[in-house]
Amino acid sequence: MKLYIRSSACVSPQNTFNHxxxxxxxxxxxxxxxxxxxxxxxxxxxxxxxxxxxHVIKMGVAAAKQCLIDADVDMPGAIITGTALxxxxxxxxxxxxxxxxxxxxxxxxxxxxxxxxxxxxxxxxMLKCHSYNSTFVHKGISFESALFDAIMMLKEQDAENVLxxxxxxxxxxxxxxxxRLGLYKRQPVSNLSLFVPSSKGTIGGEGAVFFLLTSxxxxxxxxxxxxxxxxxxxxxxxxxxxxxLKSHSLTIDDIDMMITGRNxxxxxxxxxxxxxxxxxxxxxxxxxxxxxxxxxVSSSFALWMAANILKxxxxxxxxxxxxxxxxxxxxxxxxxxxKTILIYNHYQNKYHSLMLVSAI
Amino acid sequence: xxxxxxxxGVGAISAIGNNVAEHLASFKNEEAGMGDITLxxxxxxxxxxxxxVKLSNDELVAITGLPKNISRTTLLSxxxxxxxxxxxxxxxxxxxxxxxxxxxxxxxxDKSEDFFIDFLADNNKGKLRNIFDHECGSMTELVADKLGxxxxxxxxxxACSSSANAIFYAARLIKNDILDVxxxxxxxxxxxxxxxxxxxxxxxxxxxxxxxDEHREGLNLGEGAGYVVLVSEKVMQTLAKAPYCxxxxxxxxxxxxxxxxxxxxxxxxxxxxxxxxxKSGLTPADIDYINLHGTGTPNNDSAEGTAIKRxxxxxxxxxxxxxxxxxxxxxxxxxxEAVFSVLAIKHGxxxxxxxxxxxxxxxxxxxxxxxxxxxxxxHVMSNSFGFGGNxxxxxxxxI
Numbered sequence: 001m002k003l004y005i006r007s008s009a010c011v012s013p014q015n016t017f018n019h020x021x022x023x024x025x026x027x028x029x030x031x032x033x034x035x036x037x038x039x040x041x042x043x044x045x046x047x048x049x050x051x052x053x054x055h056v057i058k059m060g061v062a063a064a065k066q067c068l069i070d071a072d073v074d075m076p077g078a079i080i081t082g083t084a085l086x087x088x089x090x091x092x093x094x095x096x097x098x099x100x101x102x103x104x105x106x107x108x109x110x111x112x113x114x115x116x117x118x119x120x121x122x123x124x125x126m127l128k129c130h131s132y133n134s135t136f137v138h139k140g141i142s143f144e145s146a147l148f149d150a151i152m153m154l155k156e157q158d159a160e161n162v163l164x165x166x167x168x169x170x171x172x173x174x175x176x177x178x179x180r181l182g183l184y185k186r187q188p189v190s191n192l193s194l195f196v197p198s199s200k201g202t203i204g205g206e207g208a209v210f211f212l213l214t215s216x217x218x219x220x221x222x223x224x225x226x227x228x229x230x231x232x233x234x235x236x237x238x239x240x241x242x243x244x245l246k247s248h249s250l251t252i253d254d255i256d257m258m259i260t261g262r263n264x265x266x267x268x269x270x271x272x273x274x275x276x277x278x279x280x281x282x283x284x285x286x287x288x289x290x291x292x293x294x295x296x297v298s299s300s301f302a303l304w305m306a307a308n309i310l311k312x313x314x315x316x317x318x319x320x321x322x323x324x325x326x327x328x329x330x331x332x333x334x335x336x337x338x339k340t341i342l343i344y345n346h347y348q349n350k351y352h353s354l355m356l357v358s359a360i
Numbered sequence: 361x362x363x364x365x366x367x368x369g370v371g372a373i374s375a376i377g378n379n380v381a382e383h384l385a386s387f388k389n390e391e392a393g394m395g396d397i398t399l400x401x402x403x404x405x406x407x408x409x410x411x412x413v414k415l416s417n418d419e420l421v422a423i424t425g426l427p428k429n430i431s432r433t434t435l436l437s438x439x440x441x442x443x444x445x446x447x448x449x450x451x452x453x454x455x456x457x458x459x460x461x462x463x464x465x466x467x468x469x470d471k472s473e474d475f476f477i478d479f480l481a482d483n484n485k486g487k488l489r490n491i492f493d494h495e496c497g498s499m500t501e502l503v504a505d506k507l508g509x510x511x512x513x514x515x516x517x518x519a520c521s522s523s524a525n526a527i528f529y530a531a532r533l534i535k536n537d538i539l540d541v542x543x544x545x546x547x548x549x550x551x552x553x554x555x556x557x558x559x560x561x562x563x564x565x566x567x568x569x570x571x572x573d574e575h576r577e578g579l580n581l582g583e584g585a586g587y588v589v590l591v592s593e594k595v596m597q598t599l600a601k602a603p604y605c606x607x608x609x610x611x612x613x614x615x616x617x618x619x620x621x622x623x624x625x626x627x628x629x630x631x632x633x634x635x636x637x638x639k640s641g642l643t644p645a646d647i648d649y650i651n652l653h654g655t656g657t658p659n660n661d662s663a664e665g666t667a668i669k670r671x672x673x674x675x676x677x678x679x680x681x682x683x684x685x686x687x688x689x690x691x692x693x694x695x696x697e698a699v700f701s702v703l704a705i706k707h708g709x710x711x712x713x714x715x716x717x718x719x720x721x722x723x724x725x726x727x728x729x730x731x732x733x734x735x736x737x738x739h740v741m742s743n744s745f746g747f748g749g750n751x752x753x754x755x756x757x758x759i
Contacts, residue, residue, distance in 0.1 A: 079614075084495050084496075084497065085494075085495060086496075086517070091553075094553065094556075094557065095472070095473065095476050095553060096476070096480060098473075098552055098553065098556050099476060099477055099480055100480070102403065103402060103403045103404070103552070103556055104403070106556055106559075106560045107560065108557070108560035108561050111553075111556070111557035111560055111561070112557075112561070112619055112620050112747070113619065114557070115465065115517070115519045115746075115747050115748060116465075116496065116517035116518075116519075117517060117518045117519055117746075117747070117748040117750060118619070118748060120518075120748065121614070121619060121747070121748025121749055121750065122619070122748075124614040124616045124748075124749060125616050125617070125618070125619065125749065127616070128616045129614060129616055130613050130614050130615070130616050130627065130628065130631055131613070131614065132612045132613070132614075133518070133612060133613075133614040133748070133749070133750055134516060134518055134525055134529075134612060134750075135516065135517055135518055136514055136515065136516055136517075137467075137495070137496040137497060137515045137516070137517040138496070138497035138500060138501075138513070138514045138515040139495055139497035139498070139501070141497075141514070142497070145514040145515075148514075149529065152532055152533075152536050152538075155536065156532070156535075156536070173479075176483050177479075177488075177491055180484070180488060181488060181491075181492070230512070232510050232511075232512075232513060233510060350501075
């Protein structure tokens with residue numbers, strides 16, 4: 001059974017949401033934290049609710065609703081989300097009040113909205129969707145876990161289509177703590193030169209990306225989702241990638257473009273550097289974390305990007321690291337649109353994921 | 361896809377026992393696990409009863425061999441998951457495709473609370489090791505590492521239905537021929553965060569809870585962990601002892617009514633129970649026991665009861681809420697109650713619903729109040745419903 005991405009909507013630190021063109025109006029940030037550009041929520045959410053909702057709920061609901069509009073689907077067969085930290089804004093609010101008010105006279109709203117499944121639940125509530133509804137919360141593979149479930153569900157033919165997404169918000173508290181844990185660079189940098197000077201640390205990000213996955217063949221589909229593999233502490237990632245490709249009757253030569261999860265941190269990027277010089281030596285390379293920042297479900301941004309490259313045939317200049325054959329092709333590589341893209345991301349070198357996407 | 365999924369092992373820790381045998385003894389003796397708060401430093405001590413696991417963190421560290429200073433949620437998970445895997449005694453475990461699917465609701469919140477006290481006073485203070493494992497996925501990863509599972513792991517968090525969904529998901533991983541063996545369930549330790557959260561919703565009973573009683577006033581929070589080991593048909597044939605039962609049905613439906621409250625007619629609960637029956641190919645009359653979600657809140661028991669009435673009327677199987685023993689263990693409850701459901705089939709027992717006195721006006725049935733043994737139990741339904749309208753029902757069937 002073939003599975004397709006019918007539509008995708010992306011709230012990110014770039015102009016990606018309801019925007020004419022594809023990564024054609026790039027936003028430069030200086031610092032170590034990229035904040036999502038807020039959509040006009042009034043189009044999607046009752047104004048009374050907007051005030052009560054945290055950032056991640058609003059981003060998630062807006063991306064989910066836009067994704068359904070783009071797919072021309074009113075009621076999805078399942079709603080599945082992935083998030084590592086969930087509704088961290090409401091969690092911090094409630095925790096802070098417990099301590100500051102010494103457990104007295106606490107309002108319930110922040111607690112009610114703090115559960116990790118709030119985004120998926122709010123989408124179901126707004127759509128009055130009684131179907132399967134789940135939320136995966138496993139660190140850097142939260143989105144991949146949700147996607148894995150969506151793929152299984154379609155294969156089981158328990159749903160004709162599935163709304164699946166990754167959502168993550170960064171709040172001041174999590175940014176401060178993650179900075180103290182050493183995740184981010186010590187000095188402010190331009191996100192557009194993230195890969196230039198190799199140093200310790202990356203930049204933080206956030207966003208909400210949803211996809212409507214379907215088993216229905218249609219010219220409206222953006223791309224085919226050909227494969228997904230999640231690996232935990234693989235002995236050899238190079239071998240794992242080769243085995244994965246082989247399971248889809250492919251070799252690395254069949255891959256027109258690799259999108260890798262480089263994030264500007266020397267240690268994090270070492271595995272990509274190594275592969276770029278070996279297995280991926282003759283493959284075109286693209287990056288994405290300079291656009292959206294590093295966050296646990298950032299691979300959802302990469303999948304959005306891949307689907308759009310395959311649909312539009314355009315590889316935006318801003319994401320290119322290396323285009324193979326550019327020099328020998330009289331500079332016409334711009335028109336050589338990739339047909340098969342492999343996304344490879346890892347999270348702290350423990351969790352690795354491979355997503356294979358093809359043109360329809 | 362048509363192959364069956366078997367339950368080969370069970371493990372549980374809660375306020376009424378540190379292992380499965382202790383749970384069975386507590387049920388028989390009708391000993392509930394609630395009492396005064398002793399573990400949390402909170403203003404609610406002596407005011408709100410909770411159901412604590414009767415082991416300190418130091419004792420849990422000694423039992424599990426896990427490092428000191430990690431979340432109690434992880435420690436509880438390790439005890440029950442290890443018991444389940446040991447019980448299953450799967451030959452050549454290391455050569456099989458194995459997975460660990462665990463659930464919890466607030467991750468390492470017990471440690472984050474300690475961190476936050478210092479952090480709020482000064483953002484450069486607070487021991488980082490107390491916040492490092494805040495994420496829900498950390499609990500799963502630490503336990504999976506210790507169990508020697510690395511082919512597949514993930515964490516589900518759908519509030520109080522979390523671990524029922526973990527078991528459901530695990531069964532699908534086997535049916536889709538992705539894994540041979542999955543340890544699945546959930547864990548949650550008591551925290552000030554959840555205690556205060558439920559308190560703000562005014563759904564905590566100041567006395568021991570009375571599920572499905574007309575005069576019920578709310579739930580008691582509990583803590584614990586519960587896991588089952590699910591195996592494929594092929595692995596089942598290699599087992600030295602017979603498996604407990606099959607997981608024959610499951611369904612996850614959403615109430616889509618309110619973020620925390622259940623709809624008056626229990627739409628989500630009804631759809632979950634109906635969907636699980638359909639999946640298993642059974643009718644309501646085939647169900648021999650329902651392990652209720654039965655939190656003891658006016659809203660839950662009314663919605664769940666109404667949904668049961670819609671589906672089962674006019675003949676009702678015996679049913680009870682074991683939360684009258686364990687309290688509501690949140691993200692762990694679906695896992696713990698799955699273990700109880702499996703044991704009900706294995707030992708032919710129906711657990712009493714403690715402290716039940718007055719039938720609910722709106723319902724034509726009442727829960728079982730006596731401990732019954734020697735019962736012929738073929739099919740058990742286990743309900744788990746949560747915030748966000750997440751409703752999941754599982755059905756376990758004798759082989």
